[in-house]
Amino acid sequence: MNVSRNSDSMGIIYFAWHGKAQEKAEIKGRLRADWRRFAEKVLDEDNVSGLNGVSRLWMRDDLFVCFALPQERLDRQEERLLEIGNDLQLDWEPRFMNAAFGGHVPELRLHAGVSFLDGGIASEEERLYDGIKRAIVHGQSTDAAERSLKRRALDHILEERLIQPVYQPIMAIQPDMEALFGYEALSRLPGSRWFDGPLGLFNFANEEGLTYALDRLAREKAIEGCAGLANGRKLFINITAKIMNDPTFSPGQTLLLLQKYGLSPHHVVFEITERTSIEDFDAAKRILQHYRNQGYQIAIDDAGAGYSSLQSIVELQPDFIKIDRSLIRGIHLDRMKGHLVQTFADLAAKMDIKLIAEGIEEVEELKYIRALGVQYAQGFLLGRPAPYIV
Incomplete structure (x- = not known):
């Protein structure tokens, strides 16, 4: 050669x-x-x-x-x-x-x-x-x-802050409740050749040891886009159980960012995804209590899709349980799904926890979960993710 x-x-x-x-x-x-x-x-x-x-x-x-x-x-x-x-x-x-x-x-x-x-x-x-x-x-x-x-590509996304947030409405569905309750912030990655959507991006970041940095960017972008959030409405932000070990995941830093955009911790609900396990519940409870003391609320996300839903609920005692869409899809046609969601509803009522049903796409699904006593819902039937809040 x-x-x-x-x-x-x-x-x-x-x-x-x-x-x-x-x-x-x-x-x-x-x-x-x-x-x-x-x-x-x-x-x-x-x-x-x-x-x-x-x-x-x-x-x-x-x-x-x-x-x-x-x-x-x-x-x-x-x-x-x-x-x-x-x-x-x-x-x-x-x-x-x-x-x-x-x-x-x-x-x-x-x-x-x-x-x-x-x-x-x-x-x-x-x-x-x-x-x-x-x-x-x-x-x-x-x-x-x-x-x-x-x-x-991941380094470029982090350096240029290329994550774009979108917001899906969470609606109150019982007759005596105000219609719009809040929004879940979701991350979008426009024009990416290398990642199959946000999930692919976050999975790769985890493999590369950059979960903390990417999650922090997504959280910051979500807050930046919520400057017009009305008083009393909630901003739901996804975090993984692993993020709680991030030494930079500080309520003080998040508080400064919230104040910059006219918000407070009382606007924010941290969603802990149920698809990743929590290995040390005692440590998680201490960390979450620290955030609660600042005014933040906690939700267990994807409940019913993981393998420790009930344990997570009992140990962490969240303010909200978000029922995974796999249990909601076609619930009016599936008795077993109905029984499972009823179990969540009974448990939540005894523990003073509010329920949010995810993935509502049909009127019949909405009617069914309303009859079970579920307080809130989100899904394409109720509103698609948009790059702004109203």
Whole structure:
């Protein structure tokens, strides 16, 4: 591989097959027989991503492709290199499997890792060796290029504060109650290529150890958009049980932000999602009591969807229980769902807890839960999420 041409702006992509399927003799033999021929043909015919100065190096069955990158800002070059590696991995893996095996092979993956050739290393041989080594390290995990691109996108979202809040109304549904009770703040991520909606974004942030930062941003954006919240109406903000361990999750910081927008803790209800477990109830109760002392209220979200709903309710004694939409959907047609929600209603009444039914989409569902004594509801039938409050 000759890398002398414009080597200060050159990248390497490392390709190697991984997976238990290679332990099978027929798979291993076909890889050795067909993989190099396939890759060489594709490189010759496809003119990789239209780039110039493409060269290649084989180390047994591992391929290293080196090419010149356009003269751009360093961050754009890094992104371009990752995108090329990701696109080629996504393209080559199924194409080769179809050509060599007639379809997908379980437990066989094409890994791709990328690196720059370091222009600060004087020797061309040392520069190439260093670039190869870093590309191999980067490509050890599955979908390494895609993960790197997702991390860049997540960092950009955090730096530029790109979360956009929307607000879904929560309505009082009993005859003697005011119609509009409050709003649940939901996060939206407009125009994202790398995340399958907010849930995908938050799941990835959790994997990258950035749950606290993303949750804090979502909370701040939700409050910023509620400057016109009427007195007495509530703003429901989602948090996970894990967030309670965040050393920066301070009621004092949130209080300052609320005051900036003319709000107080009495406007805010923290929704603790029931889809994540609470491992230490004693610690959680101490933390939540601290927030309650400031004037905040607490809701258990997704009740009925997790595995410890009743324990969470008994231990934390929330102000609100939000019944998951999986129990509400078609409740008028399902006796078991009706019995379960009735159980929640009976328990809530004895503990002086208010109920909120989520996911109301049909008039019959609304009528049924109203008859059970549920006080509040939200769902498309009652109002869709909007980027503003009224």
